[in-house]
Amino acid sequence: MAEQNEVPLTKELLLHVLDEFSKRILQAFGRPIRLVVHGGAVMILHPNLKSTRATTRDVDFIERSFITEMASVGMHDAQARLQTCIALTATNFRLGADWMNSHADVALPMATDPTTNRTYDPIYHASIQANNVHLNTIYSSPGLALIAVAPFWGVALKMVRYAKDDPEDIKEMLIHGTRMNGVQWAPHILEKWLLTNCWPMGYMNYPSEQIKTMREKITHAVTQACSTPPSHSSAYPQAAPPPPPPFPPPNPFGPSSLIPPQTPESAHLHHFAAPPPPQLHPQSSVSHLSLAHIPSPSNHTHTSSTDTHRHSHRHAPSLHGFAHPRNHRPHHHSHSSSMHSSQNAVVPLGRPYYA
Helix, strand or coil: CCCCCCCCEEHHHHHHHHHHHHHHHHHHHCCCEEEEEECHHHHHHCCCCCCCCCEECCEEECHHHHHHHHHHCCCCCHHHHHHHHHHHHHHHHCCCHHHEECHHHHHCCCEEECCCCEEECHHHHHHCCHHHHHHHEEEECCCEEEEECCHHHHHHHHHHHCCCCHHHHHHHHHHHHHHHHCCCCCHHHHHHHHHHHCHHHCHHHCCHHHHHHHHHHHHHHHHHHHCCCCCCCCCCCCCCCCCCCCCCCCCCCCCHHHCCCCCHHHHHHHCCCCCCCCCCCHHHCCCCCCHHHCCCCCCCCCCCCCCCCCCCCCCCCCCCCCCCCCCCCCCCCCCCCCCCCCCCCCCCCCCCCCC
Protein backbone atom coordinates (compact mmCIF):
# COMPACT_ATOMS: atom_id res chain seq x y z
CA MET A 1 0.00 0.00 0.00
CA ALA A 2 1.37 3.41 -0.96
CA GLU A 3 1.84 5.89 1.85
CA GLN A 4 0.28 8.80 -0.03
CA ASN A 5 -3.03 8.50 -1.80
CA GLU A 6 -2.93 9.52 -5.45
CA VAL A 7 -6.41 8.31 -6.35
CA PRO A 8 -8.71 11.29 -7.00
CA LEU A 9 -11.73 10.99 -4.74
CA THR A 10 -14.85 12.21 -6.48
CA LYS A 11 -17.98 12.73 -4.42
CA GLU A 12 -19.44 9.48 -5.74
CA LEU A 13 -16.30 7.47 -4.99
CA LEU A 14 -15.78 9.10 -1.60
CA LEU A 15 -19.34 8.29 -0.51
CA HIS A 16 -18.80 4.69 -1.60
CA VAL A 17 -15.54 4.54 0.37
CA LEU A 18 -17.15 6.09 3.45
CA ASP A 19 -20.03 3.60 3.35
CA GLU A 20 -17.54 0.73 3.48
CA PHE A 21 -15.49 2.54 6.13
CA SER A 22 -18.62 3.07 8.23
CA LYS A 23 -19.39 -0.66 8.25
CA ARG A 24 -15.88 -1.43 9.47
CA ILE A 25 -16.22 1.27 12.15
CA LEU A 26 -19.42 -0.27 13.48
CA GLN A 27 -17.79 -3.69 13.63
CA ALA A 28 -14.63 -2.40 15.31
CA PHE A 29 -16.24 -0.04 17.82
CA GLY A 30 -19.59 -1.69 18.41
CA ARG A 31 -21.16 1.76 18.34
CA PRO A 32 -21.35 4.75 16.01
CA ILE A 33 -18.62 7.37 16.18
CA ARG A 34 -18.28 10.92 14.95
CA LEU A 35 -15.26 12.60 13.43
CA VAL A 36 -14.70 16.33 12.94
CA VAL A 37 -13.32 16.99 9.47
CA HIS A 38 -11.94 19.91 7.47
CA GLY A 39 -10.34 20.58 4.11
CA GLY A 40 -11.35 19.57 0.61
CA ALA A 41 -13.67 16.74 1.65
CA VAL A 42 -15.95 19.30 3.31
CA MET A 43 -16.24 21.26 0.09
CA ILE A 44 -17.14 18.14 -1.86
CA LEU A 45 -19.59 16.58 0.61
CA HIS A 46 -21.34 19.60 2.13
CA PRO A 47 -24.83 19.72 0.57
CA ASN A 48 -25.11 23.52 0.83
CA LEU A 49 -21.69 24.57 -0.46
CA LYS A 50 -21.74 25.15 -4.21
CA SER A 51 -18.11 24.21 -4.70
CA THR A 52 -16.56 23.78 -8.12
CA ARG A 53 -14.22 21.13 -6.75
CA ALA A 54 -14.51 17.77 -8.49
CA THR A 55 -12.09 15.73 -6.36
CA THR A 56 -10.02 15.66 -3.23
CA ARG A 57 -7.03 13.54 -2.34
CA ASP A 58 -7.89 12.87 1.28
CA VAL A 59 -10.18 13.42 4.23
CA ASP A 60 -8.60 15.52 6.98
CA PHE A 61 -9.94 14.81 10.46
CA ILE A 62 -9.08 15.81 14.02
CA GLU A 63 -7.83 12.67 15.73
CA ARG A 64 -6.35 14.08 18.94
CA SER A 65 -9.71 15.08 20.44
CA PHE A 66 -11.47 12.01 19.10
CA ILE A 67 -9.05 9.88 21.11
CA THR A 68 -9.65 11.97 24.24
CA GLU A 69 -13.40 11.86 23.71
CA MET A 70 -13.49 8.09 23.34
CA ALA A 71 -11.23 7.62 26.37
CA SER A 72 -13.76 9.62 28.40
CA VAL A 73 -16.35 6.92 27.69
CA GLY A 74 -13.95 4.10 28.56
CA MET A 75 -12.51 3.22 25.15
CA HIS A 76 -8.75 3.67 25.42
CA ASP A 77 -7.71 1.91 22.21
CA ALA A 78 -9.85 4.03 19.88
CA GLN A 79 -6.86 5.23 17.87
CA ALA A 80 -5.73 1.69 17.07
CA ARG A 81 -9.25 0.62 16.10
CA LEU A 82 -9.73 3.65 13.89
CA GLN A 83 -6.39 3.29 12.12
CA THR A 84 -7.12 -0.37 11.43
CA CYS A 85 -10.41 0.58 9.78
CA ILE A 86 -8.67 3.26 7.72
CA ALA A 87 -5.98 0.82 6.56
CA LEU A 88 -8.43 -1.96 5.66
CA THR A 89 -10.57 0.46 3.69
CA ALA A 90 -7.51 1.75 1.85
CA THR A 91 -6.54 -1.79 0.88
CA ASN A 92 -10.04 -2.60 -0.31
CA PHE A 93 -10.21 0.43 -2.60
CA ARG A 94 -6.49 0.50 -3.51
CA LEU A 95 -6.05 3.90 -1.93
CA GLY A 96 -2.96 5.33 -0.32
CA ALA A 97 -2.65 4.95 3.43
CA ASP A 98 -3.32 8.63 4.05
CA TRP A 99 -6.69 8.76 2.27
CA MET A 100 -8.02 9.66 5.71
CA ASN A 101 -5.47 11.33 7.97
CA SER A 102 -4.90 13.67 10.89
CA HIS A 103 -1.56 15.10 9.74
CA ALA A 104 -2.80 18.64 10.34
CA ASP A 105 -3.29 18.01 14.08
CA VAL A 106 0.30 19.05 14.79
CA ALA A 107 -0.37 22.47 13.24
CA LEU A 108 -3.78 23.21 14.77
CA PRO A 109 -3.91 25.55 17.78
CA MET A 110 -4.80 24.55 21.31
CA ALA A 111 -6.06 26.89 24.03
CA THR A 112 -6.03 27.02 27.82
CA ASP A 113 -9.03 27.59 30.05
CA PRO A 114 -7.69 30.15 32.56
CA THR A 115 -10.22 29.16 35.23
CA THR A 116 -9.08 25.52 35.35
CA ASN A 117 -5.71 25.79 33.57
CA ARG A 118 -6.84 22.90 31.37
CA THR A 119 -5.73 22.74 27.76
CA TYR A 120 -8.50 22.05 25.29
CA ASP A 121 -9.07 21.87 21.55
CA PRO A 122 -10.95 25.03 20.49
CA ILE A 123 -11.65 23.84 16.95
CA TYR A 124 -13.13 20.55 18.06
CA HIS A 125 -15.07 22.14 20.90
CA ALA A 126 -16.71 24.71 18.59
CA SER A 127 -17.50 22.08 15.99
CA ILE A 128 -19.39 19.67 18.25
CA GLN A 129 -21.84 22.30 19.46
CA ALA A 130 -25.42 21.28 18.67
CA ASN A 131 -26.11 23.91 16.03
CA ASN A 132 -22.93 23.11 14.11
CA VAL A 133 -23.68 19.40 14.28
CA HIS A 134 -27.15 20.06 12.91
CA LEU A 135 -26.10 22.40 10.11
CA ASN A 136 -22.73 20.93 9.13
CA THR A 137 -22.95 17.16 9.38
CA ILE A 138 -21.77 16.25 5.90
CA TYR A 139 -22.01 12.46 6.13
CA SER A 140 -24.17 10.26 8.30
CA SER A 141 -24.59 6.49 8.41
CA PRO A 142 -25.35 3.90 11.11
CA GLY A 143 -21.68 3.71 12.04
CA LEU A 144 -20.23 7.11 11.27
CA ALA A 145 -20.97 10.83 11.28
CA LEU A 146 -18.62 13.37 9.72
CA ILE A 147 -19.03 16.91 11.04
CA ALA A 148 -17.42 19.83 9.27
CA VAL A 149 -15.51 22.26 11.46
CA ALA A 150 -17.47 25.36 12.46
CA PRO A 151 -17.57 27.85 9.56
CA PHE A 152 -15.27 30.42 11.17
CA TRP A 153 -12.65 27.75 11.73
CA GLY A 154 -13.06 26.50 8.17
CA VAL A 155 -12.28 30.00 6.92
CA ALA A 156 -9.48 30.61 9.44
CA LEU A 157 -7.61 27.40 8.58
CA LYS A 158 -7.74 28.09 4.85
CA MET A 159 -6.58 31.68 5.41
CA VAL A 160 -3.26 30.33 6.73
CA ARG A 161 -2.12 29.08 3.35
CA TYR A 162 -4.56 30.78 0.97
CA ALA A 163 -3.28 28.95 -2.10
CA LYS A 164 -4.53 26.42 -4.63
CA ASP A 165 -8.24 25.88 -3.89
CA ASP A 166 -8.32 27.90 -0.67
CA PRO A 167 -9.51 31.26 -2.09
CA GLU A 168 -12.34 29.59 -4.00
CA ASP A 169 -13.30 27.51 -0.96
CA ILE A 170 -13.42 30.56 1.31
CA LYS A 171 -15.48 32.41 -1.28
CA GLU A 172 -18.05 29.62 -1.25
CA MET A 173 -18.18 29.60 2.56
CA LEU A 174 -18.83 33.33 2.67
CA ILE A 175 -21.47 33.12 -0.05
CA HIS A 176 -23.09 30.32 1.94
CA GLY A 177 -23.40 32.70 4.89
CA THR A 178 -25.03 35.30 2.66
CA ARG A 179 -27.33 32.74 1.10
CA MET A 180 -28.55 31.46 4.46
CA ASN A 181 -29.04 34.71 6.32
CA GLY A 182 -28.42 37.62 4.00
CA VAL A 183 -25.03 38.61 5.42
CA GLN A 184 -23.23 41.13 3.24
CA TRP A 185 -19.54 40.80 3.95
CA ALA A 186 -17.00 43.59 4.30
CA PRO A 187 -13.32 43.28 5.24
CA HIS A 188 -13.88 44.70 8.73
CA ILE A 189 -16.76 42.24 9.29
CA LEU A 190 -14.71 39.20 8.29
CA GLU A 191 -11.71 40.47 10.23
CA LYS A 192 -13.64 40.86 13.47
CA TRP A 193 -15.39 37.51 12.96
CA LEU A 194 -12.04 35.73 12.77
CA LEU A 195 -10.44 37.69 15.62
CA THR A 196 -13.36 37.02 17.94
CA ASN A 197 -14.02 33.37 17.14
CA CYS A 198 -10.54 32.11 16.29
CA TRP A 199 -8.35 33.93 18.84
CA PRO A 200 -6.34 30.73 19.59
CA MET A 201 -4.74 31.17 16.17
CA GLY A 202 -2.52 33.74 17.88
CA TYR A 203 -3.53 36.71 15.74
CA MET A 204 -2.62 39.05 18.60
CA ASN A 205 1.00 37.99 18.28
CA TYR A 206 1.26 38.55 14.53
CA PRO A 207 4.03 40.97 13.47
CA SER A 208 2.96 43.94 11.38
CA GLU A 209 4.04 42.40 8.08
CA GLN A 210 1.99 39.28 8.77
CA ILE A 211 -0.96 41.44 9.75
CA LYS A 212 -0.66 43.27 6.43
CA THR A 213 -0.65 39.97 4.54
CA MET A 214 -3.63 38.70 6.51
CA ARG A 215 -5.63 41.82 5.76
CA GLU A 216 -4.82 41.51 2.07
CA LYS A 217 -6.17 37.95 2.12
CA ILE A 218 -9.30 39.11 3.94
CA THR A 219 -9.93 41.89 1.44
CA HIS A 220 -9.38 39.56 -1.50
CA ALA A 221 -11.74 36.95 -0.02
CA VAL A 222 -14.50 39.51 0.51
CA THR A 223 -14.00 40.94 -2.97
CA GLN A 224 -14.31 37.47 -4.48
CA ALA A 225 -17.42 36.64 -2.45
CA CYS A 226 -19.12 39.94 -3.26
CA SER A 227 -18.37 39.64 -6.97
CA THR A 228 -20.53 36.52 -7.09
CA PRO A 229 -23.93 37.44 -5.60
CA PRO A 230 -25.96 34.53 -4.17
CA SER A 231 -28.84 33.27 -6.25
CA HIS A 232 -31.51 35.14 -4.31
CA SER A 233 -29.80 38.52 -4.73
CA SER A 234 -29.43 40.35 -8.04
CA ALA A 235 -26.68 42.70 -6.88
CA TYR A 236 -25.04 44.30 -3.90
CA PRO A 237 -25.59 48.00 -3.11
CA GLN A 238 -22.55 50.13 -3.74
CA ALA A 239 -22.88 52.59 -0.86
CA ALA A 240 -20.04 53.05 1.62
CA PRO A 241 -20.15 50.56 4.51
CA PRO A 242 -21.58 51.67 7.86
CA PRO A 243 -19.59 51.33 11.09
CA PRO A 244 -19.38 47.76 12.43
CA PRO A 245 -22.65 46.91 14.21
CA PRO A 246 -22.56 45.94 17.88
CA PHE A 247 -22.18 42.34 18.90
CA PRO A 248 -23.98 39.99 19.00
CA PRO A 249 -25.32 40.62 15.47
CA PRO A 250 -27.37 38.20 13.34
CA ASN A 251 -25.83 34.79 12.74
CA PRO A 252 -25.17 34.21 9.03
CA PHE A 253 -25.21 30.45 9.37
CA GLY A 254 -28.69 30.06 10.80
CA PRO A 255 -30.43 30.73 14.12
CA SER A 256 -30.32 28.28 16.98
CA SER A 257 -34.06 27.75 16.53
CA LEU A 258 -33.12 25.55 13.59
CA ILE A 259 -31.80 22.94 16.02
CA PRO A 260 -34.34 20.09 16.03
CA PRO A 261 -35.14 18.14 19.21
CA GLN A 262 -32.76 15.23 19.55
CA THR A 263 -34.23 11.81 19.01
CA PRO A 264 -32.91 8.90 21.09
CA GLU A 265 -30.98 7.76 18.02
CA SER A 266 -29.34 11.12 17.38
CA ALA A 267 -28.63 11.57 21.06
CA HIS A 268 -26.86 8.21 21.07
CA LEU A 269 -24.86 9.23 18.04
CA HIS A 270 -23.82 12.65 19.27
CA HIS A 271 -23.74 12.40 23.06
CA PHE A 272 -20.09 12.51 24.05
CA ALA A 273 -18.30 14.22 26.89
CA ALA A 274 -17.18 17.75 26.03
CA PRO A 275 -14.53 19.89 27.72
CA PRO A 276 -15.78 22.33 30.35
CA PRO A 277 -16.91 25.67 28.96
CA PRO A 278 -13.70 27.74 28.87
CA GLN A 279 -13.69 31.44 29.63
CA LEU A 280 -11.50 34.00 27.97
CA HIS A 281 -8.95 35.66 30.18
CA PRO A 282 -9.37 39.45 30.04
CA GLN A 283 -5.92 39.76 28.51
CA SER A 284 -6.81 37.18 25.91
CA SER A 285 -10.04 38.75 24.70
CA VAL A 286 -9.94 39.91 21.13
CA SER A 287 -13.45 41.30 20.81
CA HIS A 288 -12.08 44.84 21.17
CA LEU A 289 -9.26 44.28 18.72
CA SER A 290 -8.81 44.89 15.05
CA LEU A 291 -5.87 44.00 12.90
CA ALA A 292 -5.59 47.76 12.48
CA HIS A 293 -4.22 48.03 16.02
CA ILE A 294 -0.92 46.93 14.52
CA PRO A 295 0.62 49.53 12.18
CA SER A 296 -0.10 48.84 8.54
CA PRO A 297 -0.29 50.84 5.33
CA SER A 298 -4.07 51.10 5.66
CA ASN A 299 -5.61 54.33 6.89
CA HIS A 300 -8.82 52.62 7.93
CA THR A 301 -9.43 51.26 11.40
CA HIS A 302 -11.64 48.36 10.43
CA THR A 303 -10.99 47.57 6.80
CA SER A 304 -8.27 47.58 4.21
CA SER A 305 -7.85 50.54 1.90
CA THR A 306 -7.85 48.09 -0.97
CA ASP A 307 -11.53 47.30 -0.44
CA THR A 308 -13.05 47.97 -3.84
CA HIS A 309 -16.57 46.77 -3.04
CA ARG A 310 -18.66 49.06 -0.87
CA HIS A 311 -21.94 47.72 0.46
CA SER A 312 -24.65 48.89 2.80
CA HIS A 313 -26.64 47.06 5.48
CA ARG A 314 -23.82 44.73 6.40
CA HIS A 315 -24.36 42.46 9.38
CA ALA A 316 -21.50 40.86 11.22
CA PRO A 317 -21.50 37.15 11.90
CA SER A 318 -21.86 36.15 15.51
CA LEU A 319 -20.85 33.36 17.82
CA HIS A 320 -24.50 32.40 18.28
CA GLY A 321 -25.08 28.70 17.82
CA PHE A 322 -21.43 27.89 17.23
CA ALA A 323 -20.06 29.73 20.26
CA HIS A 324 -17.01 28.62 22.12
CA PRO A 325 -16.71 29.21 25.01
CA ARG A 326 -20.35 28.31 25.53
CA ASN A 327 -22.54 31.31 26.33
CA HIS A 328 -19.42 33.43 26.25
CA ARG A 329 -19.62 37.17 25.77
CA PRO A 330 -16.19 38.58 25.06
CA HIS A 331 -14.70 41.12 27.43
CA HIS A 332 -14.55 44.69 26.19
CA HIS A 333 -11.75 47.09 27.00
CA SER A 334 -11.90 50.82 26.58
CA HIS A 335 -8.11 51.15 26.64
CA SER A 336 -6.75 49.01 23.84
CA SER A 337 -4.01 51.08 22.31
CA SER A 338 -1.66 48.13 22.32
CA MET A 339 -2.03 44.43 21.71
CA HIS A 340 -1.82 42.14 24.72
CA SER A 341 0.13 38.94 24.49
CA SER A 342 -2.11 35.89 24.51
CA GLN A 343 -1.92 33.75 27.61
CA ASN A 344 -3.35 30.76 25.81
CA ALA A 345 -1.26 27.86 24.65
CA VAL A 346 -0.99 28.11 20.89
CA VAL A 347 0.72 25.49 18.79
CA PRO A 348 2.80 27.35 16.16
CA LEU A 349 1.50 26.88 12.67
CA GLY A 350 4.01 24.79 10.78
CA ARG A 351 3.56 23.13 7.43
CA PRO A 352 0.20 24.20 5.97
CA TYR A 353 -1.84 21.03 5.67
CA TYR A 354 -5.14 22.67 4.87
CA ALA A 355 -5.94 21.35 1.42
